[in-house]
Amino acid sequence: MSFFDRKSIRQLFEQRPTNETLTVRGWVRTVRASKNVTFIELNDGSTLTNLQIVIGAGEAEKIQNLKYVQTGASLIVTGKITHSQAKGQPIEMIPEQLEIAGEALPEYPLQKKRHSFEYLREIAHLRPRTNTFGVMNRFRSKIAWCIHEFFRAHDFYYIHSPIISNNDAEGAGEVFHVSTFSPYETSPRKPDPVNDFFGLPTVLTVTGQLQAEALALALGNVYTFGPTFRAENSNTARHLSEFWMIEPEMAFADLDDDLEVIEAFVRAQCRFALDECTEEMAFFDQWIAKGRLELIRKIADSKFQRITYTEAIDILSKATVTFEQKPEWGMDLKTEHERFLAEKHFNGPVFVTDYPFELKAFYMKVNDDRKTVAAVDLLVPEVGEIVGGSQREHRYDMLIESMEKKHVPCDVLEWYLDLRKDTTTPHAGFGLGFERMLMYLSGMQNIRDVIPFPRTPKNCKF
Ligand code: 4AD
Helix, strand or coil, rough: CCCCCCCCCCCCHHHCCCCCCEEEEEEEEEEEEEECCEEEEEECCCCCCCCCEEHHHCCCCCHHHHCCCCCCCCEEEEEEEEEEECCCCCCEEEEEEEEEEEECCCCCCCCCCCCCHHHHCCCCCCHCCCHEEEEHHHHHHHHCCCHHHHHCCCCCEEECCCCEEEECCCCCCCEEEECCCCCCCCCCCCCCHHHHHCCCCCEEEECCCHHHHHHHHHHHHEEEEEEEEECCCCCCCCCCCEEEEEEEEEEEECCHHHHHHHHHHHHHHHHHHHHHHHHHHHHHHHCCCHHHHHHHHHHHHCCCEEEHHHHHHHHHCCCHHHHHHCCCHHHHCHHHHHHHHHHHHCCCCCCEEEEHHHHHCCCCCCCCCCEEEEEEEECCCCCCEEEEEEEEEECCCHHHHHHHHCCCCCCCCHHHHHHHCCCCCCCEEEEHHHHHHHHHHHCCCCCCCCCCCECCCCCCCC
């Protein structure tokens, strides 16, 4: 039988091929044996629901290795699909043949029904086999499809920006260095960029944006979807050292166009989650964050609010709550301010635009007031900032001026400056943090639980 003729448990539940003899492959969730009957709950990772394998008293002798079937074992079971009498499951399997592909030890860690998320992070290689992380990993995959579908439908090209870079585009200085010089070598070889692999200092990229700009200025509308790396020492529930970012870049676009695309993009993901991820969203609504379905429904249909940074400071200054850091023009908005705006004041997603020049990266277009830049952050309740973007500075002289003021070396970014030198094009783009979006859609409280193998300070075990 061809690999592609195999049926997953999800397909069996959909198609309900009763009276057909089929083979399923999966991992034992539980085994319940009584005098007359044994039930094996088998899950193959294709869906949340287990397939129940039912072995009657008279049948047990025929299935010789039944006594070795334990929680966690991997099985290949051939049997007949029948209607189930049990509540909540349309079909079950009466096995004819049962092969144990891999036995499980009695100390297999996933014996209990429920484990804390903290414990499951310690066994990140096994947690995808639990209900919550099975759902989450399938959800992650589906939302990624939706992202590609969205851009395909709007004529954007998917491009690949490099992982190894020679610059810290965001200017925060929080980078991982890339070198063939081992820090662990006993012979004292000092780091030496000139004699290192690339002949200059290199880092893991913090953003694919700068290269995406070059591609947008050739192909029109493009997007990247890849891992980015930040060595910031932020041990919070919203920060990862390695996270995935979607970075669209549009030629002949300004800040208004940017906002229009961001809003359509975020709403498309909400709509897709509601329409195409019904099992996952129902699970989140029941087990992770009550009321999530309603909230995402509201976002999918609502118009996002829009204010400038100056207006945001004004709202915060007049608020009757006491902030740890007093709101003042020129300061970076802290989580407490972002949450107040999105949760209390607007009670929904809000765009904050036109931030002070000093707060933002060198590549953002300077506004006519010369004090602010054409930047945008999208803030949402609970998670805070999920998108950061801007219209790009496309004027050569202005870009040089910004780079000088922000001490960004022009020599390593000569090619980037070149894009504005002989000819130039207005353009804009943004970055959506994939994990923050997944947190928002699912209601999951900790970013470490929406990525299979999280990287955070002092944590790179798996
Ligand atoms: O605002 P950021 O730093 O923007 C950029 O990197 C731009 N180059 C994007 C662009 O214009 N093409 O990051 C964008 C988003 C944030 O809004 C947030 O959702 C996410 O990336 N993000 C993180 N997610 C998880 N862990 C971290 N440490 C993150 N830092 C940023």
